[in-house]
Amino acid sequence: MTEHTLTVAGVTVDTRHWIGGERVASARTFTDVSPIDGAVIGEISRGTPVEAAAAVAAAKAAFPAWAATSRAERARLLHAVADGVEKRIEELAIVETTDNGALLRSHRRGVMPRVAHNFRFFADRLLTLAHEDFETRGHANHVSWDPAGPSVLITPWNAPLMLATWKVAPALAAGNTVVLKPAEWTPLTASLLADIAAEAGLPAGVLNVVQGYGSEIGDALTSHPDVRRISFTGSVPTAQRIAASAAARLTPLSLELGGKSPLLVFADADLDLAVDLAVEQYDNAGQVCLAATRILVEDSVAEEFTQRFVDKTTALRQGDPRDESTDIGPNIHPRQLEKIDGFVRRALEAGARAVVGGHRGDGQYYAPTLLTDVAQDSEIVQEEVFGPVLTLQTFADEEEAVRLANDTRFGLAATVATGDRERAERVTARLVAGTVWVNCFFVRDLRAPFGGSRHSGVGREGGTWSFDFYCDLKNTVTAPKGFEDHG
Template sequence: MSDFQAVVEGVPVDTRHWIGGERVASATTFDSVSPIDETVIAQVSAGGADEVDRAVRAARKAFPAWAALPVAERSAILRRVADLVESRVEDLAVVETRDNGSLLRSHRRGVMPRVATNFRFFADLAEQLAHPDLEVRDHRERISYDPAGVVAVITPWNAPLMLATWRIGPALAAGNTVVAKPPEWAPLTASLLADITAEAGMPPGVFNVVQGMGGQAGAPLTAHPGIDRLCFTGSVPTAGVIATAAAKNIVPLSFELGGKSPLVVFDDADLDLAVDLAVEQFDNAGQVCLKGARLLVHDTIAEEFTARVTKQASTLVQGDPRDEATDVSALIHRRHFDQMAGFVERAIADGARPILGGGPNEELGGLYFRPTILVDAAPGSEILTEEVFGPVLTIETFATEDEAVQKANDTRFGLAATLVTGDPDRAERVSDRLDAGTVWVNCFFVRDLAAPFGGNGKSGIGREGGVWSFDFYTNVKNSVFAPTGWTTERKDS
């Protein structure tokens, strides 16, 4: 077995780049380390400017033929990709669980099936959007979604394959070619996806994968003059660097940058539902950009709500994500663990009080941090304003609807918000006032692929999903045709 052939949970994974329909090795490698036990599970090719340039050139070469392919034929290939993903759900699930530490049961039942849906949905939508016509003053206006060119997709480690394909799917369906850079902390399922696209009959160069560190592989990709669209999910500081690099080439951007979302519970709420929704925020060890990390609770129910949330959260099982009984697993990486733990340590030193957890799980060791609930944090403190991205919730109280809205919106982020109330009028009124790209009322984490997704403020730039994805990944064109029988003589407008 070569240095670039790993076997992860019994699944063979080729860890070389995928460029122009070929496996390409780099002279240097980096370790893929499993969060479960911090062991090295694979040596992965570490790309740089040369590999990025080769991938972009391969994508550029493949673009004309892929763009010219009838949409029905492109969509058929993408549906075959979806079928193959479904046939390999177990392989993809066990590899990603080992690679990023998320729950295996979640990957089997939800995450990997959603990967297949990402391809199938946008394949269908591309066909539905093919040349819709409008009739305006006897003229025919034909709307066309022309592919933009080469799309760079840079994705995060918390749901690497699902979040990648939610961009890759519409980009390919629209007729673009793609260069994907998977996260260095969880790169392996992107390599399996490359194999799947080849098996589905995708032409060489249409989909490419370059692995590596952000500074060595990500930086030359974002600055490459051959990129026509660039999408990124990650941190605000990194987004600033990417935006600066992309600006030199006037490249349109789509950013999803995380959040500090509120979960607002009014005194007329169904408390059973509110408690369940609050505890659900510990999903994926809190490494979810959409999670309602700030619990804002009406002061008349705060005592009962806090007691019930603490009791229910204390029953969460922490451990190996491959165990069906596990609810909360490990954090992704030692560097992230230390950063997240620092937030909690500083909050406690500044007066916040842990009523659950508050530190590492000493019994498990490694990268396991106990589910934590903090109260009494000072207004405006770091723990209430910065994205912690771990199993940490804070509880604050409010007395009036106006105060609830003010506290909910008191953040530089605006990705999502959750509202729990039994009053339909309040639900409509408050949801209208919340500054967020997505507002859930008496539910959480429900979103159809046809709906727009994106954030306000520092949570990102733009919207994707449904037709909004095609607005970004294409050049939308309107061709206006005069009525049949008109002469070529110019008409006054």
């Protein structure tokens, strides 16, 4: 270990920024702490507007050559990055688990393989990206996707590397250069990604990583005149500040924000399946934007559903996420834990009842919680908690179920459990959500559009939609006459 590196479970991580193909240190640092046990992991370079400007300048300088790089070569390099990820899955998994507290088994088996898949998918999509030419009164129309320019990508702490590469991969595939700003609570795997990208042969300045507090460098990145795209995943208040910052220069934005998603359980549903879907919402200690935190159950099966849910929840094992037998790990930060506990305490004071949980555990652990007797207009039903806290309400019929489901300012996702295919079609057609799952949860395909409605976001990413955002679309119209005949 040197002055600018630290060791996490035997893995060496550089604590400096990655700008223009070089490691750059800041005069100040911030402390990275593991949520597992509160242990200090190390001191990380704390970016300032100076480093932010340097990263954008590096991205701008690298952009012309990268934009001119052939699709085949860009795809080859993205596949090389994926190869590097796959070689280091175990290292990436243990570092990210230490940094954000999510289950190690999930990182090994699902999350880090998905990181590699993000690069491979958009590399392959790039090679097939096309729109059928068409004719207008004898004139030929040809649609193309032109690289837009330097892109600022601001990513969250709940799935740091997977959600970062969900943005990095399509931006690079599109021919844009990137400045990645990871969440300050989970900076480590972004630094490892910089190493992997460099080893894969990505040219200097194409990918830059700047660490630090959004309050200190966010505006320097989002208001910079040379930035052509901004993509952000996080909270609504932060998104509002970013949008205000970008508005002065009309910089296009993609915003994937919070959720307060419903799970509708109808009496004709397979109750075992419905209970499994409900308990699955505690994944990642409830720190999932897509989580169906509002469980809505038809009156006639509510009592049976609740009992089965309690039985299954109380059997969950909460503890060290590095243990293969653990089902729920810690919450990310003392500040987040206090926020979660505040939501629950206020709900209980307002008359809610904790059927299970409702209290802190040791350290940064919060007991899986289900609250009933909650009013539709209450804070606990309307606002995103982002922790292992669910509410349960009942409904009398389909009409009431849909009304309750849509009655928040969010619209990220929804889940429906029913044994009636026609009901599923009727209900899903009326739900306000970017993604609806029927008798399943969290099935994601990169070919599908992803994003939210209302306060859950702006825009869609995935498949061709990602290229639509990260590129300037051009239509070239060519007349049938006017060219000199050189034959």
